[in-house]
Amino acid sequence: MTREEEMKEAALAAAGEAETATERLRCLCLSRGYNGIMQFGRLFRIADDDGSHTLNLEELTEALQNFGLEMSEEEVGEIFSAMDEDGTGSINYDEFLDKLRPEMTEDRTAVVLEAFAKLDESGDGMVTLEDVKGKYDASNHPKVVSGEMSEDDVLTRFLGRFEGSTKQDGEVTKEEFLEYYSGVSKSIDEDEYFVEMIKQVWKL
Structure with a gap:
């Protein structure tokens, strides 16, 4: 088994034990492989026709569905609220992906x-x-x-x-x-x- 395959399995297992919806989303993306978060991020960039670099709750929900990630309405709302720190009703997807990305030293x-x-x-x-x-x-x-x-x-x-x-x-x-x-x-x-x-x- 390769390192990537091992990571996929570990990430999928961790998704079931995640304490927050954001952590669960991170694990589900990583269960797709090394470029899982990157693939998810490209959905945002492709959909950003006006170049605003922002998503509303409906667009985030649609991106999750298009990527085939099953998350409840409550979980999506929790993720959005955590990212929408200024309460504007939209999130900057570059900042969102930065927070979703596993930390590197x-x-x-x-x-x-x-x-x-x-x-x-x-x-x-x-x-x-x-x-x-x-x-x-x-x-x-x-x-x-x-x-x-x-x-x-x-x-x-x-x-x-x-x-x-x-x-x-x-x-x-x-x-x-x-x-x-x-x-x-x-x-x-x-x-x-x-x-x-x-x-x-x-x-x-």
Whole structure:
């Protein structure tokens, strides 16, 4: 069993013992895998047509249903009330996802941000195909060699692991990168191991 599979099982079990609705939601998202919270977050970003970065109670309820998470009306209300600290009737979904994301230690957060900065050479807060070209060699990928896929197709798929399954547009934000690695972090107990793993993966 992989670390991710172990985390999924542990998160699902923890959801049944969660003391708050927000903690239960966090566990249910993580039971989808490392990118569970990121997938959930992309539902918000896709639905945010006006760019307001906010959700009302109805929109939050709809997002939960679209993601296939079964939560009672009372639980959704509890989550919304906890997030709507100023009582405006709307919540900023970036802040919401930040609170939902499992906490990482300062050392873990720092090394993940260092990896993102290395990829984001343009400094625009977005990792794209152009950013990863030269850092991830797709020319020898079996499907490129066979002619089934282009190098850009392979790179887009590579970026997709950080985007989640709700939408893959070849762009990864800093928040999505953090959301993905917060899931990975949840499955690793030792800070030193996590930091070293990130350094090796991204050659920091």
